[in-house]
Structure formats: C-alpha cells, structure tokens
Amino acid sequence: MRILLVCNAGMSTSMLVSRMQKAAEQRGMNIEIMAVPIMQAETILKEWDIVMLGPQVRHQLQYLQNKAEGQVPVCIIEMRDYGMMNGDKVLDAALKVIG
Template identity: 30%
Template sequence: MKILIVCGAGASSTFVAHRMRRTATERGLDLQISAGSESELPAGLAGLDVLLIGPHLAGLYDDLRDEAASIGVAVVLLPSTIFAARDGVEALGLALDAAGARP
C-alpha cells in the first residue's frame, strides 16, 4: 500500500510519515509511506492508495477528495492533533481504515 501525507510545505508531514513508518514496521506491515507538499497535487495522486491531508489544507479537501476518488485513491483529512502525536498509531489507523485494510 502506498500512502502520501501532505501539508503546506512538506515539513510537518515528514514527521508524521516518519512516525507512521516506525509504527508500521513495529506491526510488521509493508507499506510505502511518504511526505510531500500541496504543490505536488493533484499530479502526485497517481499510484497512491491513500492520501492524508494536513488539517490546515482543509479548504482543498473537497476538490482533492473528488479528484482522488476518480482514480480510486482514498482521502482523509487529518485531525489537528495529528502533528503533535508522539507515534504514528492514529495516522496509520486512519490510513488503513480509509483503504479498508486495517488488520
């Protein structure tokens, strides 16, 4: 499964991606989790299974969700608490739920 987390410039999403990768590894899940910025969208949707959108990009959510749905990509708007989380449990859970792949 391929997951992309986006935020404004890509810095905050990098921390979330790192925590998610660590959590996925601890659970024995083989996932491709990367971080990016809003400037990569919508072109960066191709090949994804799940797009996680930072809460400060809520204004783009509806358009991105519609575009992603047209190519089979699930989209989740992350809660504002996600960037302060100490681990990747919540973000990973949201991604797996969106993809219908929670073990």
C-alpha cells in the same frame, strides 16, 4: 500499501511520516509513506492507495477529491493526532479507510 501525506510545503509532515513508518515496522507491515506539498500531490495522487491531508490544508479536501476522480480516498488527518505526531493513530486511520 502506499500512503501519501499532504501539507503546505511537505516539511511539517516529515516527522509524522517517520513515526508512521516506525509504527508500521513494529507491526511487521511494509508500507510506503511520503509527504509532499499540495501542488505536487495533485499530479501524483492517483499513484497512491490513500491521500491524507494535514489539518493546515484541509480546505483543499474537495479540490483533491475532485482530482482523485473517485479512484483514491482522500481524507483529513485528525487534528489531535497530527498535532501530537501520533504515527500509530494516523496509520490506523489510513488502514481503516483503505479497509
């Protein structure tokens, strides 16, 4: 499974990436998680299983959904979970969307 996190510069989500990876490892899951800035995301998003936007770029949701052309789910990370850098909950949200 591959999870792409998107933020303004790709930096604010790096801590969340490591916390999500730790949560996945604790569950025995092999998941690739990467954080990128919005401009990079639009060119690679179809290569991922899910694209999750940080709350600071939620206004780009429709734009990235259009770029995904229905091939990849694009959603917004819950603001509370993002603010608390709750890797477990963000991972759960991704798994729920992917099914």
